[in-house]
Amino acid sequence: MQHILEGNRRWVESRLAEDPEYFHKLSQGQKPRYLFIGCSDSRVPGSAITGTKPGEMFTHRNIANLVVPTDMNMLSVLQYAVEVLKVEVILVVGHYGCGGVAAAASNKQHGLIDSWLTNIRDVIRLHETELLRIHDEDQRLRRLVELNVMEQVRNLAKTNIIQNARTKPNPPQLHGLVYDISEGILHDLEVDTRDLDEFSHIYSTISKPAAPLDPQVQAEVQQQLQQQHSKGKKQEAAQATEQNEAKQTA
């Protein structure tokens, strides 16, 4: 504890040396532009790695930066950040070497946290084919870290908090990033609107699709939906089928 209190006093001195009004200004209230959703890992302090100052970044940190749609803890942060503070940008930030992701990818028990990690196992299930294609285990874990971030950004887009904000002017932008601890660099995964809208016909709680079509048109629409609904899956499917056919003709 002494270590903490001394560290605090030193920090106060260095702030005041830079700006005697520093704390007085801060105490006037917060108007953060960012909501940072990151991992609890001690090596990923949000404001440090983004070079933002106290007052700029509203923060939620949990194991493996998960956005669980029924989690009242995270939802409360999100609702307050979006509806009360009106943040402009939401960052979901994962990091390579994440212990939670590695634990989820193992077949071991870690106690109560196993329940929480099930959410990452669900990400593995959704993207199993892509992950299976990666032979190197380190590379596969790195890809899982990225896919986990992308699915958590999607989980944000599933909430009615974000969906409602999008019906109003200046909704918050959603971004997925991965932090590389070994070099300190933040990488933008460029999860764009198209990625987020890929499943919006399923998750939207707002716009009702038009009235039922006649069967002929509906069949065509369904076919198109099937084709567009997963960029990845189509290719995998084609390859899997090729493989199957190769085997069967062999």
Next chain:
Amino acid sequence: MQHILEGNRRWVESRLAEDPEYFHKLSQGQKPRYLFIGCSDSRVPGSAITGTKPGEMFTHRNIANLVVPTDMNMLSVLQYAVEVLKVEVILVVGHYGCGGVAAAASNKQHGLIDSWLTNIRDVIRLHETELLRIHDEDQRLRRLVELNVMEQVRNLAKTNIIQNARTKPNPPQLHGLVYDISEGILHDLEVDTRDLDEFSHIYSTISKPAAPLDPQVQAEVQQQLQQQHSKGKKQEAAQATEQNEAKQTA
């Protein structure tokens, strides 16, 4: 309230008429064989529709009979039922005409419950291709009710509570059923061990797969995993590819 208290008194009389020792016996403690996880819907009272008596069925009921792996409410019921009461059979019971499932399949907002229903939308995403093939909307919703039950049974198998019980003698059996309100019949979906084990290489928290293989063998194993991992997906994939090829050659 008066209605409730009078109904209670009538019920007590009818029980005592059948067996004067009825309540005395019950008060000796419970030793239920079943855990029933069912919907809150007023038309699906677990003990009535299964013809079981007070004392036979430990019960959890929520909207759309969901098993959410991070839900402390359900997990507490499950842990107590499995580890303390040592139930023999766990039934996840859905029902056609489920308002929660219908709400999840619509693109409308229903308030706070939207978060809860996201879990059903995740089921839609996982099984979208199968659902899209069903043109009739009623039939599609009925299939979604079934798929939802199957995924909730799988969610049970994801928990370390069930996984640990399976390392011991007489683990609880897991069953998925659908109740047809229009005729009163309970249908067994026959979710068998194979279905549950389909993703056990992902969700198991217990057995560690063997040491890394050499690249050649690993490639073969991966190919086999890909082939076995989804009975459904393979066919869909084949069809989607056929369709694509048909289009491309057209």
Next chain:
Amino acid sequence: MQHILEGNRRWVESRLAEDPEYFHKLSQGQKPRYLFIGCSDSRVPGSAITGTKPGEMFTHRNIANLVVPTDMNMLSVLQYAVEVLKVEVILVVGHYGCGGVAAAASNKQHGLIDSWLTNIRDVIRLHETELLRIHDEDQRLRRLVELNVMEQVRNLAKTNIIQNARTKPNPPQLHGLVYDISEGILHDLEVDTRDLDEFSHIYSTISKPAAPLDPQVQAEVQQQLQQQHSKGKKQEAAQATEQNEAKQTA
């Protein structure tokens, strides 16, 4: 499982014997008047013990009939019941001999469920003086079962779902009951509006008390608040004030 399916078939036959249209009518939809929040205990099937029929009682059952204000599972049931189904009466039903309550009152570990039971320990803390006055352990546990129900009814009144419903016509009535397994009788605890409003100055999310008063008036108001705020604490409060006055005049 065979036992369950056979029990179901017998039940269907008995229903149809009484009314051939029974299931057809039920399948037209539900319009339940009651929301039942009860214990998972196998001996407390809600519709049986209240003599209500399928279609009358929307139901949530968990360990020890708890209403945890951050529990998305229960909140989803509550919101749907109140805002969509517009139930007229909400019953929180505990029962003497509750294993969950007994577990919470012991100093033993029961696994993951310990977290859930902390809510009951909070009830013990709130009412410790009353409980300590009861020498007989069985009587003390019975009183704890009752106090637990009363606090869960209060927890309902803490939600903005109930608070909002009360600003509209015909809000649902809240009732706390205890079921006595040894005789089958449901007892109304008569938690009345006064009990619920005891802490409404703390928990209300709606009416803002008037602007700050001048110090003199405020002191008087605070004194009055102190006096009215708790039947139990009233005496204590009065004494404390006397003491203060004694001190100040001393």
Next chain:
Amino acid sequence: MQHILEGNRRWVESRLAEDPEYFHKLSQGQKPRYLFIGCSDSRVPGSAITGTKPGEMFTHRNIANLVVPTDMNMLSVLQYAVEVLKVEVILVVGHYGCGGVAAAASNKQHGLIDSWLTNIRDVIRLHETELLRIHDEDQRLRRLVELNVMEQVRNLAKTNIIQNARTKPNPPQLHGLVYDISEGILHDLEVDTRDLDEFSHIYSTISKPAAPLDPQVQAEVQQQLQQQHSKGKKQEAAQATEQNEAKQTA
């Protein structure tokens, strides 16, 4: 986003300027000594205000630094920090001027977050008498911030994670602190073991108190328990006992 990425690049440069091996060392794994549970408020970045470096402080941040015993998000952080990382010190850090605390102390609705804030209202209920004695509203809110931190530290002590850790060598120390934004200073609330053990007879899941005493001794013990159990309540308890005695002798 550009702002974030540029801030990150500047931070990397400054780190590398100080120590070219900085990131390489960090990437070897984390061995944090501290778990920081703090508010999401943008002005309270844990590592900055404590002067700790990346790698030293495992972090969970949510609205109003709450420790909710059924919250799987926080519990997963806690279990991982205590059982896997074996942190030495756990800090619950509140701050004066907390928007969440102010919102809970108001009688206004803020949306979904109202559920979360109910936990703070429970703190108000527990300490209402003390709060009512404080006439100045700012001072009352400051005291509520402190009481909230103290109750959250107690909530940690209610978990079986902490209770189990305490049966082993070198359990984590629990500390409650308040950060004063207006001057940058962290204040130690000195929540000591005595505070934490005040209710351990209720919350302990481990040691079973001795066998039932004879009624005479039990009565005496109860009286003593009543007297010792709460510093605040002590006076009230004594008075109540006097009253009882007065009555009994009357």
